[in-house]
Amino acid sequence: MVNINILPLYLILIPLTFAFLSLLFNKLSKALGVLAPVLNLLIIYKLSYIFFQSKASIIVNLGGWKPPFCINLVIAPLSLFLAFLISLIALASSIYSIGYIHDKLSYKYYSLFLLLITGATGSVLTGDIFNLFVFFEILCISSYILVAYEKNKDSYEAAIKYLVQGSLGSTLMLLGIAILYGLYGTLNMADLANHITGINSIYLKTALALLISGFGVEAAIFPLNTWLPDAHPAAPSSISAMLSGVAIKVGVYAIFRVVFTIFGHNTLFLPLLALGIFTLITGELSAYKQDNLKRLLAYSSTGQIGLIVIALSIGSNESITAGLYQILSHALAKSLLFLSAGYFLYKYKTLAISKLKGLGRSNILVFSSMIIAIFSLLGIPPMIGFYSKFSILMSLFSSPVPALYAIVISIILMTGVEAAYFLRLIGSMGTNDISYEQNISQKSTSDWLMIIPIITLAILIIIAGFYPHMIQTVLGNAADNLFYKNNYVFRVLGGY
Amino acid sequence: MLWIELFLVIVMLLGAIMAVSHKDIINSVIALSLVSLITSILFFIMQAPDVALTEASVGAGLSTAIFVMAINKIRNRDRNNEKNS
């Protein structure tokens, strides 16, 4: 009964409608916040089922015109994968927020949360560059407000810093789009890709630089990531998980959609490789010194983003697969860690690692999930993180990268640094001597609402580690979708 | 026509420089409003009446009002703080 050609649209419309509804029916807002990701997951399941039967991407044309003249949604493996990731993390974080967010304005929280999902899903699905800009703005603006949700001095500072840098980025992005429109008179990504044959003229270079720096603010690439270590810790933990697990990845996706699909660049992209290495090194080195748990996780996020950018910018098919793999493993592990950091903040009102000493033993479920996530981030064999890191290194060796050994050594060294601070964290939380006096409130249902998403994510990390080849195949499809621009152009413009 | 545009652009750029460099923030906001207004006229000259209408009502009107209200709030609080201390 359901028409395939409009089904993908519901991925955007459901969270958007629910965001409006949650202001109308304040009592239902929690249920709506959980229901939207669930429905989205069901739709994605149905869509991927259809996709694996027909092996053709689904193009949704809005408004009843043919692609270059209307906005279209492109449902291909890559966008399905990212939409799946968004809905999954959103589901975990929305269940968690029922236990975590208690103030009386929480219906506004859910409304903003749903709009965050709308923005992220929309920018992943859309096939029009100006529409991408609009959805990106929805994503950014809702995260500015959510960062300020705690309403204290730090959160206001973080939010305004994020806002200024973010809107600077979006202005640059708009200028880039304007130049592209001026050159080719079209806004559809596939149509643009059809026109652009290589990054040869100064205008194209300028446009590319503007677009990368615009999306790079949200993606937290090296010179533009000073907002991240303030904004991620200042947000409520459920939102930190969303920002770190989803929002940054959407930025990375947008950058590489522009570089690979629109500009058709399909070899090593040196500037981004260099920036990725800088991002990795600065992120991990600054994480080492932190005592605040969430700040440490935020810096570690920038380091991991550096790794993802390195993998994607190498620009071979395997390396893109590896980069997407790393996106998956990092999203799962980092949102788990942020959620559990929020759990400790909620229970003990502190985030200082020195004060959390020895508290791991009394919260054994959360603590063991944290250990699983950390092992996955470090790349210890049975977890999903091992395969992603391993395949990044393998793809590095199999492609012509300048200063190959320097890059490999820096990645390994940075993994060492990462291991040092994470093992310090585990060691300090798992010791026997408890320095901080415990004032544990009795276990309530809201505790369990927070613990269940954390454990579920941990189980997912382990299970995903058992099926590396299946994930590799799926992500390989997604990488093809990003990499082979002619296929994409053909699918979208097709009969035109 | 050309000279009118040239004149408008020069006034606009001067207004922008004044908006950025003036010490008193209220004057900067008024200069910003002037820039918006001239931009709106330029939009009209460039045959974009829809955008000109939007820029005039949103950019020159409401945006300035929002700026002034926010600055007013900040100044009131400053004054109250001084009175209290």
Added chain:
Amino acid sequence: MFKMYIYFIASFGLFLIGLYAVLSKKNLIKVILGLSLMETGVNLFLISLGYVNGGTAPIFERALSPSKMVDPVPQALVLTSIVIGVSVTALALSLCVKLHEKTGTLDLTKIRSLKW
């Protein structure tokens, strides 16, 4: 042709003056003002891209040929970007007011984490 040069200088002038304000000003409201200027510059640039010498506005009248109309697409885009701009400005200013409530200052050099 000379006309295009004027618009071009105007839009990039606004953009760069705004960028200068964002990068170098200490007062937070000035920074937001600079963002607003940049936004205006980009809008002017977009509209001037679609301009045709001697063109007419893209609104049909009964006795008007559509052949000399200016490009309507940038106008639609600018409509969107103006509205987004005013939303961001309103949000930024209310964050400023709240920040001032907590810290008592809007000077970037005095606020610990706001150095960029």
Added chain:
Amino acid sequence: MKKILSLIVILTLIVAIWHFLPALSKNKAFKIGHFYIEHAIKDTGASNVVTSIVLNFRGFDTLGEVTVLFLASLGVGFLFSGNTKNYKPEIQPSLILRVSSRLLFPLFIMFGAYIFIHGHLTPGGGFQGGSIIASAVLFLYLGSKDKKLPGHFIEYLESLSGLGFIGIGFAGILASNIFLNNFMPKGIVYTLFSAGIIPVIYIIIGIKVGLELSKIVADLIKGEENV
């Protein structure tokens, strides 16, 4: 430091203009623009091409744009949710301002409504009309001694009109399986009742934008809690 910065800015300006002038002066053919001009009156029935692009060809952008404005009003409302006092000006408005603001308020509203109802025929539309309505509200505030907008009620109306926009798009799905399709009869061009769903959407947008911007104004002008 500042001087270096400004020097860099000026240098960039010169370099940018030097590089970009030839590209601009080429005056390329705008591909999709011509399509829209050709098809606007035939296929959408709106004589204002910009309106037909904003609401029909690229209507999804406008849905996003309305959402951004909704977000802003939600955010400003959230940030000032602690302030519950009414607006009380320090200097009382004069008699002339008080009376004229009340007299002119309905005229302002009418003007705004006129602009968004005629969006498909003349310049202007939902956003412009909405912002004029918001300035009417601002005017009312300036001429009053003690005023408060019903914030929660406005929030309801905002979400309702947002749902209305989605609902019209959805009606397109029911009618012809295409979201935001212009399924209603196009009518006679150049008359008020033409262009199918375009005037309906613009009225909804006008109401929504008017409410949102007035709510932002009201939130920002409201009294302080702890002063």
